[in-house]
Amino acid sequence: MDEPEVVIVGAGPAGLVLAWLLQRAGVPYVLLERQSRAEIGTLPKAGIVEYRTAELLRAEGLPLVFDTENRRVEFRTPTTRHLFDYADLTGDRPHYVFPQHRIVAELAQALVDEGAPLHFEQTVTHVDPDAPSITAGGTTYRPRALVGADGAGSVVARALGDRVTVLDRPLAARWLVVSAVTAPLVGHTIYAIHPRGYAAHLRRGPRETRFYLEVPDDVRARDLTHDEVRTDLADRLGEPGALDGVQISVDDLDLRTRVTTPMQAGGVFLLGDAAHLITPAGGKGMNLAVADAVELAHGLVDAHRGDDARLTAYSDTRLPVIMATQGFSDWFLRVLSAFSTDALAGTGAAGFVHGMREGWVRRLRDDPLLARWFAHAYAGVDAGANAGVDADA
Numbered sequence: 001m002d003e004p005e006v007v008i009v010g011a012g013p014a015g016l017v018l019a020w021l022l023q024r025a026g027v028p029y030v031l032l033e034r035q036s037r038a039e040i041g042t043l044p045k046a047g048i049v050e051y052r053t054a055e056l057l058r059a060e061g062l063p064l065v066f067d068t069e070n071r072r073v074e075f076r077t078p079t080t081r082h083l084f085d086y087a088d089l090t091g092d093r094p095h096y097v098f099p100q101h102r103i104v105a106e107l108a109q110a111l112v113d114e115g116a117p118l119h120f121e122q123t124v125t126h127v128d129p130d131a132p133s134i135t136a137g138g139t140t141y142r143p144r145a146l147v148g149a150d151g152a153g154s155v156v157a158r159a160l161g162d163r164v165t166v167l168d169r170p171l172a173a174r175w176l177v178v179s180a181v182t183a184p185l186v187g188h189t190i191y192a193i194h195p196r197g198y199a200a201h202l203r204r205g206p207r208e209t210r211f212y213l214e215v216p217d218d219v220r221a222r223d224l225t226h227d228e229v230r231t232d233l234a235d236r237l238g239e240p241g242a243l244d245g246v247q248i249s250v251d252d253l254d255l256r257t258r259v260t261t262p263m264q265a266g267g268v269f270l271l272g273d274a275a276h277l278i279t280p281a282g283g284k285g286m287n288l289a290v291a292d293a294v295e296l297a298h299g300l301v302d303a304h305r306g307d308d309a310r311l312t313a314y315s316d317t318r319l320p321v322i323m324a325t326q327g328f329s330d331w332f333l334r335v336l337s338a339f340s341t342d343a344l345a346g347t348g349a350a351g352f353v354h355g356m357r358e359g360w361v362r363r364l365r366d367d368p369l370l371a372r373w374f375a376h377a378y379a380g381v382d383a384g385a386n387a388g389v390d391a392d393a
Contacts, residue, residue: 014272014289015149021297048283050380066096089375127159154274178211199236262315281333
């Protein structure tokens with residue numbers, strides 16, 4: 001077998017988008033995935049595609065059809081309900097409801113149908129970032145570029161050691177991820193700003209809905225019955241009884257942020273969760289990962305044709321965008337969450353925090369300048385966040 005120029009580790013959205021673009025450009029590569037072909041694309045995760053991400057993928061010719069719009073978000077507090085039409089404020093630029101597992105399943109199938117070099121059930125046993133080289137499934141590859149797209153526990157990222165700096169920050173918040181077999185309660189996103197903690201209603205499909213329920217960091221999913229989760233979630237959302245009897249699964253999500261800098265070292269490149277973690281506030285994680293993949297793809301294609309400039313600048317191009325997006329998500333988390341601030345202490349601290357959260361919701365309702373800024377940042381059409389994602393380059 002001829003040595004591939006690029007080895008991609010991980011068949012998530014980032015790895016598969018990168019593989020698709022290299023396939024189209026004729027760059028020799030292989031993709032290694034530890035799961036079986038049947039397993040990938042089955043685990044529900046993120047589900048909102050930003051406007052700019054959809055436009056970027058359309059421009060790049062990926063075979064994905066974004067046709068289910070999410071145009072509004074409703075903020076609910078015990079005293080206020082505000083239906084916020086962010087698509088209207090951004091010139092008819094909505095989100096799209098397109099769950100991550102569907103993106104993975106559809107892209108993987110399209111590549112398999114073309115006979116693309118996707119190798120499943122490949123466990124990485126050795127990585128040498130200096131060569132670079134990687135061993136998986138008994139085969140050693142020595143590519144020009146090794147790409148870690150293998151998620152938050154990336155073996156490629158760990159192999160870089162002190163060649164990179166990892167900026168890691170755990171947060172004093174835990175959310176329960178509640179996957180429900182039920183139609184959405186309403187045709188838009190709901191963010192509930194409640195004194196007991198944040199709750200969310202997120203559309204995923206005609207018969208599936210994702211919810212978040214914030215709990216103190218000493219409470220885990222196993223500590224609550226499903227009836228307790230359903231009741232508390234519905235009450236915080238202002239829909240008492242709406243989830244009675246609904247089939248749910250509940251998982252823990254401990255919030256943290258992380259950025260690896262730089263996102264490349266020699267011939268090794270990181271993208272998506274292997275390079276950075278962001279809170280779910282605002283739904284930015286998968287969108288950042290896809291933008292990483294497109295930028296890196298253009299750099300690798302240019303390098304294949306003899307021009308290394310864009311590939312060399314990959315990390316410098318992406319990091320400012322990532323850090324700005326981290327800033328938005330961090331601010332929004334503090335609006336949503338009762339426990340995301342530093343450890344609460346002192347008489348009335350919880351009431352103070354909730355008062356600030358309600359204050360921000362009222363400002364979003366009443367201040368047109370803040371509303372416009374939020375709409376653009378949230379929907380993914382703000383000019384600053386487009387930096388480094390040039391679909392025409």
